[in-house]
Amino acid sequence: MKKVIVIGAGITGMSIAKMLNRNYEVLVYEKENKPGGMVKCDRIEGHLFHKTGGHVFNTKRKDVFDWFWQQFNQKQEFTKADRNSVVSMADGRIIAYPIENHAYQFSENMMKDFIQDLISMAKNRLSHEPQDFEEFLRARFGETLYKEYFQPYNEKIWRRPLTDVPLSWLAGKLPMPTLEEIIYNNFNHIEEKQFVHSSFYYPKHDGSQFIADRLAESLNIRYNTTVNSIKKSEEGWSVNGEQCDIVIFCGNIKDLPHMIKNYNIDEFINDIQMLEAHGTTTVLCEIEDNPYSWIYMPSREHQAHRIICTGNFAISNRNNGKMSATIEFTDYISKDDILENLSKIPYAPKYLAHNYCEYTYPIQAPGTREFINRFKQYCETDGLYLLGRFAEWEYYNMDVAMGAALDLSRKL
Numbered sequence: 001m002k003k004v005i006v007i008g009a010g011i012t013g014m015s016i017a018k019m020l021n022r023n024y025e026v027l028v029y030e031k032e033n034k035p036g037g038m039v040k041c042d043r044i045e046g047h048l049f050h051k052t053g054g055h056v057f058n059t060k061r062k063d064v065f066d067w068f069w070q071q072f073n074q075k076q077e078f079t080k081a082d083r084n085s086v087v088s089m090a091d092g093r094i095i096a097y098p099i100e101n102h103a104y105q106f107s108e109n110m111m112k113d114f115i116q117d118l119i120s121m122a123k124n125r126l127s128h129e130p131q132d133f134e135e136f137l138r139a140r141f142g143e144t145l146y147k148e149y150f151q152p153y154n155e156k157i158w159r160r161p162l163t164d165v166p167l168s169w170l171a172g173k174l175p176m177p178t179l180e181e182i183i184y185n186n187f188n189h190i191e192e193k194q195f196v197h198s199s200f201y202y203p204k205h206d207g208s209q210f211i212a213d214r215l216a217e218s219l220n221i222r223y224n225t226t227v228n229s230i231k232k233s234e235e236g237w238s239v240n241g242e243q244c245d246i247v248i249f250c251g252n253i254k255d256l257p258h259m260i261k262n263y264n265i266d267e268f269i270n271d272i273q274m275l276e277a278h279g280t281t282t283v284l285c286e287i288e289d290n291p292y293s294w295i296y297m298p299s300r301e302h303q304a305h306r307i308i309c310t311g312n313f314a315i316s317n318r319n320n321g322k323m324s325a326t327i328e329f330t331d332y333i334s335k336d337d338i339l340e341n342l343s344k345i346p347y348a349p350k351y352l353a354h355n356y357c358e359y360t361y362p363i364q365a366p367g368t369r370e371f372i373n374r375f376k377q378y379c380e381t382d383g384l385y386l387l388g389r390f391a392e393w394e395y396y397n398m399d400v401a402m403g404a405a406l407d408l409s410r411k412l
Contacts (some may be wrong), residue, residue: 001025005239007227008250010037011398012388014215015405016248018071020412021219024246028221029239035221036212038360038389039398044353046319047311048207049284050326051355054308055208056200059399063406068399071214078201079314083293087149088307088346090299097296099149100141100177101185110144117142121179134162136170140177153298156305157330157361159278168364202313208398227251232263236383246412250388252359253372263382268375275368275393280360281329283338285349287311289323295346302344303337304329325349332356362393369394385412 002024006013009030017026034040039055041048057078059065072078085097096102103114121142130136137150151162158165177185184190203210231238236245249256257269287307295307304327311317311324318324327349329341335354342349372393376386387408389396396404 002245003027003243004246004248005029005237005242005244006248006250007230007239008037008388008391009035009212009216009219009221009223010250010388010401011039011212011215012391012396012401012405013037013248013250014212014219014221015402016250016387016408017219018215019067019405019409024412026220027242027244028219029225029227030221030223031226033223034209034212035216036209038357039208039212041207041209042353044284047284047286047322047324047352048209048314048317049353049355050207050282050308050310052280052282052357052360053328054310054313054326055211055398056202056313057211057398058200059403061399061403064399064403067406068402072211074201077205077210078203080199080201081293081313082199084291085294085296086292087296087298089148090301092346096191097294098177100145100182101190103186104189110148113144114142117144118179118183130167132163133158133165133167133170136167137162141182149296149298152300153296153305156298156303157278158363159330166364166366168366168369204314205316207310207314207317211398227259229261230256230259230263230384231261232382246383246385248385248387248408249391252390253375253386253393254390263384265375265378268371268378271371271375274365276363276365277359277390278361278363279331279356279358281331281333281338281354281356283327283329283342283349283354284352285325285327285342286319286322286352287325287347287349290347297345299344302341303333304341304345307345307347307349324352359390362390362395364393364395 004020004024004026006017006028009028013028014035017028020026038052040051042051087095087097087099089095095105103111126139130139138146141150154162227240229240230247235243237247239247253272254275257272292309293312297305307325307327309325338354339351342351385408386392387404388401
């Protein structure tokens with residue numbers, strides 16, 4: 001049997017390890033003391049704390065869907081829910097998501113402005129493809145929605161002018177309605193069901209940590225083990241001195257130049273160093289009961305951009321019936337600033353705990369994908385594979401990470 005060493009016991013690493021486990025000897029290195037990577041959860045004062053957001057499962061890929069349910073019992077271990085998302089506007093008005101389908105919930109002035117935008121957009125169709133995110137949003141949704149929602153919300157996330165955000169990351173991340181669909185959906189009060197995770201599956205107990213723990217079963221994982229050396233040898237590779245035929249790296253590509261030994265990647269190092277990402281400060285709170293799953297917040301009165309109502313995902317997430325949620329801030333924010341911001345956020349959030357993760361969202365610049373693909377091809381010829389959100393610098397949700405693992409398992 002050939003031996004494979006997988007670096008990182010996040011969703012991607014454990015998925016590829018399980019897929020290869022029958023035909024290879026597989027060893028997984030994990031620097032933390034439990035599996036899960038970005039989907040890890042803790043229990044705080046009886047509430048389940050998703051430390052980097054609120055992770056749920058759904059997919060449009062049948063092969064991912066089938067593989068996932070080979071690992072779990074859908075009826076006994078999961079619940080299925082429709083995503084009930086809303087936008088909490090600066091004026092306190094709650095508008096159903098996606099916002100462009102619900103003009104009848106706007107204030108009178110905003111509704112009139114939006115109607116004028118639709119008329120103008122119908123008369124003046126774009127003759128060219130948008131070149132950046134701002135141009136895309138203005139062309140697709142009009143000036144009113146851009147200024148009232150899309151601009152302030154996305155500037156909180158990206159922390160840069162939206163003209164500097166390329167469109168390469170966009171596919172599959174947002175509803176992509178045509179002008180005709182926006183008008184039709186508003187006339188008929190149509191609920192949009194095509195966007196990502198419009199319905200989803202969620203574990204009845206322990207949230208995404210349950211998923212991670214199940215995937216870890218039957219795997220040979222060495223916890224509390226930092227990888228310091230990935231060395232090319234005549235026989236293949238060695239990781240921390242352990243010999244193997246294939247290495248699958250599911251960590252952060254920015255760490256690779258410090259780990260790689262005896263293997264020349266000099267031509268790629270500068271581009272690796274130039275890669276940018278955002279971190280997230282996630283705050284666990286008790287909040288007032290509400291019926292929502294995600295609450296998006298464009299208000300410039302505070303820095304948070306969304307509330308993920310994880311207390312609504314499963315009864316087991318609550319403490320004695322009290323509602324819990326995670327509130328997300330882009331990048332680092334101190335506890336004092338968190339508390340000041342919470343006083344301005346709807347549903348009276350009460351602080352319980354917070355977690356800062358330096359890397360949560362990779363930022364793609366023009367040329368990022370081309371560079372990553374060149375680097376992957378270079379490494380793969382020698383049996384070193386990059387896989388996962390920060391190994392491939394792609395904004396992978398859980399299901400997309402599993403799909404990438406399936407694709408690689410077939411290649412191997």
